[in-house]
Amino acid sequence: MPTPSHLNNPLYFDFRAARRVPESHAWTGLDDHPVVDGGAPGSPDAVPVVDLSDGDLAGAAASVASAAEQWGAFLLTGHGVPEELLARVEDRIACMFALPAADKMRAVRRPGDACGYGSPPISSFFTKCMWSEGYTFSPASLRGDLRKLWPKAGHDYASFCDVMEEFHKEMRVLADKLLELFLRALRLTHEQVAAVEAERRIAETMTATMHLNCKLTYADKGRKLTTWRDDVSCVCAGTRAVGLIAHTDSGFFTFVLQSLVPGLQLFRHGPDRWVSVPAVPGAFVVNVGDLFHILTNGRFHSVYHRAVVNRDMDRISLGYFLGPPPHAKVAPLPEAVTPGRAPAYRAVTWPEYMGFRKKAFATGGSALKMVAAGEPDDAGAAVVHQSPPPLVVSSYLFVVLLDMPADARRLKLSRPGRRRQGRGEEEKDTLPLPNRASLAKEEETERLLCLLHCMVESSLASNKMHGRMLSDADQEEDDAMAMA
Numbered sequence: 498m499p500t501p502s503h504l505n506n507p508l509y510f511d512f513r514a515a516r517r518v519p520e521s522h523a524w525t526g527l528d529d530h531p532v533v534d535g536g537a538p539g540s541p542d543a544v545p546v547v548d549l550s551d552g553d554l555a556g557a558a559a560s561v562a563s564a565a566e567q568w569g570a571f572l573l574t575g576h577g578v579p580e581e582l583l584a585r586v587e588d589r590i591a592c593m594f595a596l597p598a599a600d601k602m603r604a605v606r607r608p609g610d611a612c613g614y615g616s617p618p619i620s621s622f623f624t625k626c627m628w629s630e631g632y633t634f635s636p637a638s639l640r641g642d643l644r645k646l647w648p649k650a651g652h653d654y655a656s657f658c659d660v661m662e663e664f665h666k667e668m669r670v671l672a673d674k675l676l677e678l679f680l681r682a683l684r685l686t687h688e689q690v691a692a693v694e695a696e697r698r699i700a701e702t703m704t705a706t707m708h709l710n711c712k713l714t715y716a717d718k719g720r721k722l723t724t725w726r727d728d729v730s731c732v733c734a735g736t737r738a739v740g741l742i743a744h745t746d747s748g749f750f751t752f753v754l755q756s757l758v759p760g761l762q763l764f765r766h767g768p769d770r771w772v773s774v775p776a777v778p779g780a781f782v783v784n785v786g787d788l789f790h791i792l793t794n795g796r797f798h799s800v801y802h803r804a805v806v807n808r809d810m811d812r813i814s815l816g817y818f819l820g821p822p823p824h825a826k827v828a829p830l831p832e833a834v835t836p837g838r839a840p841a842y843r844a845v846t847w848p849e850y851m852g853f854r855k856k857a858f859a860t861g862g863s864a865l866k867m868v869a870a871g872e873p874d875d876a877g878a879a880v881v882h883q884s885p886p887p888l889v890v891s892s893y894l895f896v897v898l899l900d901m902p903a904d905a906r907r908l909k910l911s912r913p914g915r916r917r918q919g920r921g922e923e924e925k926d927t928l929p930l931p932n933r934a935s936l937a938k939e940e941e942t943e944r945l946l947c948l949l950h951c952m953v954e955s956s957l958a959s960n961k962m963h964g965r966m967l968s969d970a971d972q973e974e975d976d977a978m979a980m981a
């Protein structure tokens with residue numbers, strides 16, 4: 498009987514089966530700062546609430562301004578998205594994550610892809626793994642993408658797609674409403690808001706991406722996923738596992754839907770602490786992202802946040818990310834720049850900003866600082882070299898030498914699932930590598946960068962899991978095979 502391929506796949510981790518947190522998932526430093534309750538009304542740690550139910554736009558804009566300036570996040574209530582729809586969304590997410598591992602692995606996010614199943618995209622920047630599984634998709638291409646999870650379509654596929662489309666429709670309306678509130682919160686006049694929109698068409702071109710998270714408890718196996726309607730009291734886990742490590746969202750703004758199981762924590766300075774966001778039924782948490790920080794010239798600041806694993810309850814959450822289309826340059830709005838002050842940031846596209854963020858994760862620096870006005874242009878993002886430098890890229894699994902003989906100069910990418918197969922059955926994709934002459938051409942250089950990116954990502958993922966799954970002998974065998 499062949500071993501199911503997902504069990505050998507270094508990208509798959511069976512959270513349900515884990516009896517303890519393995520070293521591969523054990524982080525240090527998670528308790529660097531105290532965790533305080535953000536749900537006690539009136540306390541200075543109470544997460545601000547913006548309520549849209551009374552239709553008072555001026556009042557709501559004032560609340561948005563103070564929350565976005567001081568916290569970079571707030572709870573949004575009275576937003577008009579029916580609670581009954583949110584309950585169905587959570588129910589469908591739970592159903593999706595409950596699919597057999599092999600089904601989820603069919604939809605795995607490949608290196609370089611934006612969408613698919615797997616650990617959170619930022620995982621590739623860390624040597625430790627996060628205690629969560631995720632699924633990213635673009636609501637615009639939902640039905641096609643989701644056939645990877647449900648190849649035979651069927652009831653669960655249809656209901657997932659129907660519910661997510663209904664949700665997306667509501668969210669687009671809400672996103673436009675919130676964008677207008679944000680612009681008003683910058684204290685722009687009606688005319689200025691209209692001018693910003695006419696000129697920059699932010700609302701019209703804004704794109705949405707959805708990322709679903711599932712963080713299973715490891716203390717108590719076999720529980721059903723808890724939906725947010727269940728009446729639960731919970732304890733936030735202070736463990737060595739983390740659901741989503743501290744980060745800022747990179748886009749304009751994010752709506753987070755967390756179930757009745759809290760876990761989202763916002764970082765606050767003075768004194769430094771993590772504030773637990775209370776789980777408020779039917780509310781969204783709105784996070785300001787880095788590109789909005791830039792757009793508003795730092796007046797609204799992006800919020801550093803993380804999601805912890807709950808010791809007692811499984812937890813699902815959803816992030817609805819809004820940002821510019823990939824080609825659009827984002828720069829401080831002139832209307833947001835205080836007279837007499839220069840714009841604090843240079844213009845960047847979202848993909849360019851992701852390049853800076855990648856470098857920031859690698860160096861421990863700040864991506865926002867890298868795009869600060871006055872920083873040298875080459876401070877961060879991936880640079881396409883015009884003349885090729887001598888290149889030796891080595892990682893755990895791959896070594897690429899540009900000066901290898903032509904016939905040997907092919908990169909072998911192993912496919913998941915090969916380890917238990919006979920040698921003769923190994924599945925390998927072979928990609929020709931550029932040579933020094935072809936590197937002179939710009940598109941070849943770009944192709945190489947893309948390849949390197951793929952290699953580094955897949956080798957990072959493998960390395961992390963290999964630490965847990967493979968013996969040294971296995972590792973040596975792997976190395977030998979990768980080099981062969």
Ligand SMILES: C=C1C[C@]23C[C@@]1(O)CC[C@H]2[C@@]12CCC[C@@](C)(C(=O)O1)[C@H]2[C@@H]3C(=O)O
Pocket residue numbers: 611617618619620633706708741744745746747748816818
């Ligand atoms: C639109 C996006 C924002 C996101 C990267 C992505 O392309 C899709 C997933 C998003 C997410 C969700 C979990 C946290 C996060 C940092 C990550 O790793 O993937 C965010 C990304 C982001 O805000 O940059």
Ligand SMILES: O=C(O)CCC(=O)C(=O)O
Pocket residue numbers: 708710741746753755760761802803804814815816
């Ligand atoms: O799980 C959560 O509550 C947080 C999710 C989050 O930060 C994200 O998806 O970017």
Ligand SMILES: [Fe+2]
Pocket residue numbers: 744745746802816
């Ligand atoms: Fe986030």
